[in-house]
Amino acid sequence: DTAVSQTPKYLVTQMGNDKSIKCEQNLGHDTMYWYKQDSKKFLKIMFSYNNKELIINETVPNRFSPKSPDKAHLNLHINSLELGDSAVYFCASSSSAGTRSEQFFGPGTRLTVL
Amino acid sequence: GESVGLHLPTLSVQEGDNSIINCAYSNSASDYFIWYKQESGKGPQFIIDIRSNMDKRQGQRVTVLLNKTVKHLSLQIAATQPGDSAVYFCAENIGSTGRRALTFGSGTRLQVQP
Numbered sequence: 251d252t253a254v255s256q257t258p259k260y261l262v263t264q265m266g267n268d269k270s271i272k273c274e275q276n277l278g279h280d281t282m283y284w285y286k287q288d289s290k291k292f293l294k295i296m297f298s299y300n301n302k303e304l305i306i307n308e309t310v311p312n313r314f315s316p317k318s319p320d321k322a323h324l325n326l327h328i329n330s331l332e333l334g335d336s337a338v339y340f341c342a343s344s345s346s347a348g349t350r351s352e353q354f355f356g357p358g359t360r361l362t363v364l
Numbered sequence: 365g366e367s368v369g370l371h372l373p374t375l376s377v378q379e380g381d382n383s384i385i386n387c388a389y390s391n392s393a394s395d396y397f398i399w400y401k402q403e404s405g406k407g408p409q410f411i412i413d414i415r416s417n418m419d420k421r422q423g424q425r426v427t428v429l430l431n432k433t434v435k436h437l438s439l440q441i442a443a444t445q446p447g448d449s450a451v452y453f454c455a456e457n458i459g460s461t462g463r464r465a466l467t468f469g470s471g472t473r474l475q476v477q478p
């Protein structure tokens with residue numbers, strides 16, 4: 251069983267389009283995240299949701315809008331895509347219970363904007 | 365600003381040798397550190413973690429050492445195998461429970477020569 255899944259795995263689109271990436275976790279976690287990994291492999295937090303509430307919103311253009319319909323899902327919608335949005339986007343989840351915050355990552359969505 | 369960084373971008377070792385991957389951090393408030401392994405085309409995979417009240421933690425073939433005095437973290441892999449070839453990230457945890465976000469270092473590529 252896949253713990254954290256993302257769809258699609260690959261996404262190729264034109265500049266200016268609007269696209270969404272979906273994430274689901276079946277671990278029973280209450281916190282979910284979106285990270286962006288650039289071409290140099292640098293991973294940076296974008297958003298974090300805890301119990302469907304936005305907790306962390308880093309300096310991300312407002313073209314990016316996360317949506318959490320329930321604790322098991324955190325989707326990422328991107329409006330007016332730009333060339334610089336090309337990257338690999340990872341969803342992750344963790345449990346806020348206890349003091350450890352091991353995060354489990356999805357397989358990633360490679361977004362290519364042409 | 366405060367960040368997590370790695371000393372060596374690429375480490376090449378012979379199969380069977382021990383590997384040591386280093387990481388420097390500068391945020392003295394960080395209380396939790398994690399090592400992740402990322403294979404090509406996959407998401408980061410948890411290897412081992414350590415809390416700031418510990419100096420050493422061992423797992424299967426891996427050991428993490430934490431030196432808070434010099435803000436240094438290392439990952440030791442014993443008897444390195446070809447399957448260990450990947451990019452390794454250290455990450456630090458900042459923030460309170462339920463709002464934890466990981467700050468990742470820039471990664472070290474481990475290449476295992478047969």
